[in-house]
Amino acid sequence: xxxxxxxxxxxxxxxxxxxxxxxxxxxxxxxxxxxxxxxxxxxxxxxxxxxxxxxxxxxxxxxxxxxxxxxxxxxxxxxxxxxxxxxxxxxxxxxxxxxxxxxxxxxxxxxxxxxxxxxxxxxxxxxxxxxxxxxxxxxxxxxxxxx
Amino acid sequence: xxxxxxxxxxxxxxxxxxxxxxxxxxxxxxxxxxxxxxxxxxxxxxxxxxxxxxxxxxxxxxxxxxxxxxxxxxxxxxxxxxxxxxxxxxxxxxxxxxxxxxxxxxxxxxxxxxxxxxxxxxxxxxxxxxxxxxxxxxxxxxxxxxxxxxxxxxxxxxxxxxxxxxxxxxxxxxxxxxxxxxx
Numbered sequence: 001x002x003x004x005x006x007x008x009x010x011x012x013x014x015x016x017x018x019x020x021x022x023x024x025x026x027x028x029x030x031x032x033x034x035x036x037x038x039x040x041x042x043x044x045x046x047x048x049x050x051x052x053x054x055x056x057x058x059x060x061x062x063x064x065x066x067x068x069x070x071x072x073x074x075x076x077x078x079x080x081x082x083x084x085x086x087x088x089x090x091x092x093x094x095x096x097x098x099x100x101x102x103x104x105x106x107x108x109x110x111x112x113x114x115x116x117x118x119x120x121x122x123x124x125x126x127x128x129x130x131x132x133x134x135x136x137x138x139x140x141x142x143x144x145x146x147x
Numbered sequence: 148x149x150x151x152x153x154x155x156x157x158x159x160x161x162x163x164x165x166x167x168x169x170x171x172x173x174x175x176x177x178x179x180x181x182x183x184x185x186x187x188x189x190x191x192x193x194x195x196x197x198x199x200x201x202x203x204x205x206x207x208x209x210x211x212x213x214x215x216x217x218x219x220x221x222x223x224x225x226x227x228x229x230x231x232x233x234x235x236x237x238x239x240x241x242x243x244x245x246x247x248x249x250x251x252x253x254x255x256x257x258x259x260x261x262x263x264x265x266x267x268x269x270x271x272x273x274x275x276x277x278x279x280x281x282x283x284x285x286x287x288x289x290x291x292x293x294x295x296x297x298x299x300x301x302x303x304x305x306x307x308x309x310x311x312x313x314x315x316x317x318x319x320x321x322x323x324x325x326x327x328x329x330x
């Protein structure tokens with residue numbers, strides 16, 4: 001596990017502010033110790049079907065992808081710049097018009113590719129609304145510069 | 148070998164419009180697009196919708212960027228585009244009104260979308276069973292044979308909506324007047 005400097009912690013927390021799409025969705029990062037939980041506060045513009053009402057499936061998958069990438073950047077440093085190769089999202093329950101949370105864990109980290117698993121939930125962690133399994137390409141490791 | 152996701156469906160199309168599009172025509176909106184707040188927030192546009200297939204267009208917007216240094220939009224936007232157009236293709240394959248729920252969605256990313264350019268998402272529903280609709284899709288910019296991403300989605304077909312089209316038109320119009328579809 002990489003040692004995290006204060007600078008890196010700040011970088012991860014700022015991540016969502018620095019990625020326009022994350023800011024557009026309103027995603028926030030909650031970093032406690034070394035555990036990242038992403039938070040997606042409810043907003044009307046995240047709704048898909050207004051008759052249920054339910055969060056748009058694309059929003060939930062975007063939250064899961066961003067969470068997976070944040071977890072990878074936390075594990076490997078921000079220069080890893082993970083890019084999705086493939087993602088599989090299973091929708092388990094409809095997302096209600098309330099806050100959504102997500103966490104990811106790195107199932108397997110190779111030199112170039114990582115396999116990450118993530119899940120999203122609302123009022124109960126034990127009742128996830130969706131899960132993601134995906135592969136992410138990692139930027140080729142560069143010689144670490146002595147700081 | 149799997150048929151290419153960009154191949155149009157081989158099945159002959161029934162006469163008339165799919166029931167969901169008929170409903171949309173009479174109420175005056177494109178179902179699964181114009182009444183979804185998130186689709187409106189993204190600026191998703193309809194290219195076309197017909198039996199078994201549909202295409203949407205996601206204009207390039209700076210707030211959808213995932214990689215600020217290059218201006219490339221985030222993968223989540225591609226996923227949302229393909230999820231939405233796949234849902235439309237699935238509803239356009241039904242001969243009666245039924246509620247749909249996405250079960251599973253797989254996206255394979257071939258290459259980053261070019262910045263400053265719109266992204267098109269095309270999907271076709273190649274199989275409908277008693278309970279499930281199966282859809283394949285591609286996201287592309289200009290060239291369907293060189294896609295940005297491909298997708299495979301399955302939708303659960305839930306209970307039949309036990310109302311005829313005229314009843315549904317009245318209900319939809321009333322809901323719209325009440326602002327249920329608004330921002």
